[in-house]
Structures are given as structure tokens and as C-alpha cells.
Amino acid sequence: MDKKEQEVRLVDGTFTPIQAADIVSSLIEQKINFHKVENLQHWEKNHKNDAKPFIQRVKDLEEAEKEAKSFILDKDIKDKKIKIKGNLTISIED
Numbered sequence: 001m002d003k004k005e006q007e008v009r010l011v012d013g014t015f016t017p018i019q020a021a022d023i024v025s026s027l028i029e030q031k032i033n034f035h036k037v038e039n040l041q042h043w044e045k046n047h048k049n050d051a052k053p054f055i056q057r058v059k060d061l062e063e064a065e066k067e068a069k070s071f072i073l074d075k076d077i078k079d080k081k082i083k084i085k086g087n088l089t090i091s092i093e094d
Contacts, residue, residue: 008088020082021072027086028065032058 039054
């Protein structure tokens, strides 16, 4: 295997503010759910597991979602289109 990096284009387009808010919320909510499930799985294995990192990451993502939606749905840009480009880079660490 020679390839050590892969790019995935998750989203690339122009949207209405409502569409853009839905896309951003959906992506962030998936990541929030991932962390909640990870926390639960770790807790099931070890009830003394430190949940603080998971809880903090969820809080950070919730704040990022709130800020993104506030930006996208700003009254001053309600009649404009929103461009979203989101790439995922996957790489192999040695």
C-alpha cells in the first residue's frame, strides 16, 4: 500500500441560508452523536471512565454549531447564497 492519504469531498456547493444551516447542523450533529456513543461505550467497559473529554468535545461542537448557524442565518445575508466546501482528509500515521 503506497497511498498514505485520501481526500473525500463531503460537501461542495452553493445553498440558501436554510439549506446551508441544515447541512452544517447535520454534519455537526453526527459528530456530536459519535462522541456521545463513544462516551457510553467507554462507560460500559469501565464505570470509572473519565467522561470529561467527551463532554467537553460535545460542548465545543454544540457551540460551533450555534456560531455557524448564527453566521449563516444572519439577517444581513438572508437573501444571499452560502457556499460550503468541506473536505475530509484521511491519512495514515507511522
